[in-house]
Amino acid sequence: MKTLTLLGSTGSIGTQTLDIVREYPERFRVVGLTAHSNMDLLAEQVRAFAPEMVAVGSETARTQLALLLADCPKKPEIFVGEAGNCTVASEAPAQVVVTGIVGCAGLLPTLAAIEAGRDIAIANKETLVAGGPVVMPRIKAKGVQLFPVDSEHSAIFQCLQGVPEGGLRRVILTASGGAFRDWPVEKLATARKEDALKHPNWVMGQKITVDSATLMNKGLEVIEAHWLFGVDYDHIDIVVHPQSIIHSLIELVDSSVLAQLGWPDMRLPILYALSWPERLPTPWKPLNLATVGTLTFKEPDHGRYPGMNLAYRAGRAGGTYPTVLNAANEEAVGQFLQEKIGFLAMSKLLEATLDAHRSAGIPELADILDADRWAREFVKTQVSRAATQVLI
Numbered sequence: 001m002k003t004l005t006l007l008g009s010t011g012s013i014g015t016q017t018l019d020i021v022r023e024y025p026e027r028f029r030v031v032g033l034t035a036h037s038n039m040d041l042l043a044e045q046v047r048a049f050a051p052e053m054v055a056v057g058s059e060t061a062r063t064q065l066a067l068l069l070a071d072c073p074k075k076p077e078i079f080v081g082e083a084g085n086c087t088v089a090s091e092a093p094a095q096v097v098v099t100g101i102v103g104c105a106g107l108l109p110t111l112a113a114i115e116a117g118r119d120i121a122i123a124n125k126e127t128l129v130a131g132g133p134v135v136m137p138r139i140k141a142k143g144v145q146l147f148p149v150d151s152e153h154s155a156i157f158q159c160l161q162g163v164p165e166g167g168l169r170r171v172i173l174t175a176s177g178g179a180f181r182d183w184p185v186e187k188l189a190t191a192r193k194e195d196a197l198k199h200p201n202w203v204m205g206q207k208i209t210v211d212s213a214t215l216m217n218k219g220l221e222v223i224e225a226h227w228l229f230g231v232d233y234d235h236i237d238i239v240v241h242p243q244s245i246i247h248s249l250i251e252l253v254d255s256s257v258l259a260q261l262g263w264p265d266m267r268l269p270i271l272y273a274l275s276w277p278e279r280l281p282t283p284w285k286p287l288n289l290a291t292v293g294t295l296t297f298k299e300p301d302h303g304r305y306p307g308m309n310l311a312y313r314a315g316r317a318g319g320t321y322p323t324v325l326n327a328a329n330e331e332a333v334g335q336f337l338q339e340k341i342g343f344l345a346m347s348k349l350l351e352a353t354l355d356a357h358r359s360a361g362i363p364e365l366a367d368i369l370d371a372d373r374w375a376r377e378f379v380k381t382q383v384s385r386a387a388t389q390v391l392i
Contacts, residue, residue: 005032005092007109008100010041012205013123016266032092034085043068050074053092055084085109090116099124103330107131114138121273123149125224130323132227134365147273154269155247155260170251171231174241176201178212185304191343201244201264210333219311223322233315240298306347319359320371327375328353349379
């Protein structure tokens with residue numbers, strides 16, 4: 001029986017993780033949950049899984065949850081806000097903490113869990129993109145395991161099992177191409193929110209679906225792969241694979257290439273992260289290559305996806321450049337989802353943010369948090385200025 005804390009339990013990763021717990025009740029037990037504002041769903045989860053501790057986003061949410069659980073025979077202790085997330089991440093008696101919180105908000109709770117010696121199943125790529133210089137040394141110092149949950153990084157992790165040290169030459173991340181992979185480039189200026197949220201293969205949250213449409217999700221995954229697997233940026237490539245059957249590949253020093261294949265279903269990488277080093281049998285639909293028929297690949301179009309080059313630029317620059325790229329992207333995507341800016345404005349805002357930023361040396365946590373705040377304010381200011389109409 002492995003005990004779990006789940007940060008972001010009402011989101012896409014959170015709900016699918018709990019589906020796995022339902023399927024394997026003899027293997028996993030939930031001891032901590034956190035959610036921001038969806039108290040109706042959180043209350044259902046508390047009744048179903050009986051965690052010892054939960055955290056919510058505000059005092060209002062705590063009052064609402066308490067009312068919803070008034071007749072619950074086993075009530076959890078309820079904590080509030082960022083401090084509450086950190087408390088649940090570090091103090092709930094979990095062996096593994098699943099980080100399903102979207103965005104840089106997952107950084108501090110993840111660090112709290114690491115400091116408490118919890119293994120991390122990381123579904124929050126922004127934690128390593130923004131905080132890699134702080135997170136990875138703490139992982140090493142505390143001797144905890146870090147299990148990737150993103151389908152691409154899980155694929156790489158799976159392919160690396162049994163590869164001797166020094167055997168890896170190159171990482172190849174596959175990308176679906178997102179909602180606009182087949183749109184004429186000249187039409188992208190007219191792309192709206194509802195268009196960007198029509199992902200052809202995956203069912204995900206709004207933010208990551210927009211990131212897939214811009215391919216910024218793949219740019220962030222390049223930076224994440226650098227931290228997870230110790231590969232330099234010249235040996236991390238992206239290939240567009242519209243079928244999303246090959247989830248990523250590795251090339252070994254002898255030129256062998258290994259790939260992990262499967263239907264586009266996030267339950268598999270989640271299950272592997274939770275069950276490693278075991279492989280648990282599942283009743284899920286097996287992959288049938290004859291049914292798939294054809295697997296295709298192509299180089300990503302940098303004109304269609306300008307965010308890719310910005311991610312490589314930020315990663316190579318190091319310091320707090322990845323932090324500001326991530327923060328600026330979160331803010332720009334939020335502005336797009338609120339329909340305050342157009343689709344193409346997002347990459348222009350990211351480029352402007354990188355151009356304006358200055359970073360020196362290896363950042364500490366305070367530097368990362370300051371850079372994150374600065375980048376968000378920079379983007380807000382750019383959007384609010386009348387001159388930014390050229391971006392919209």
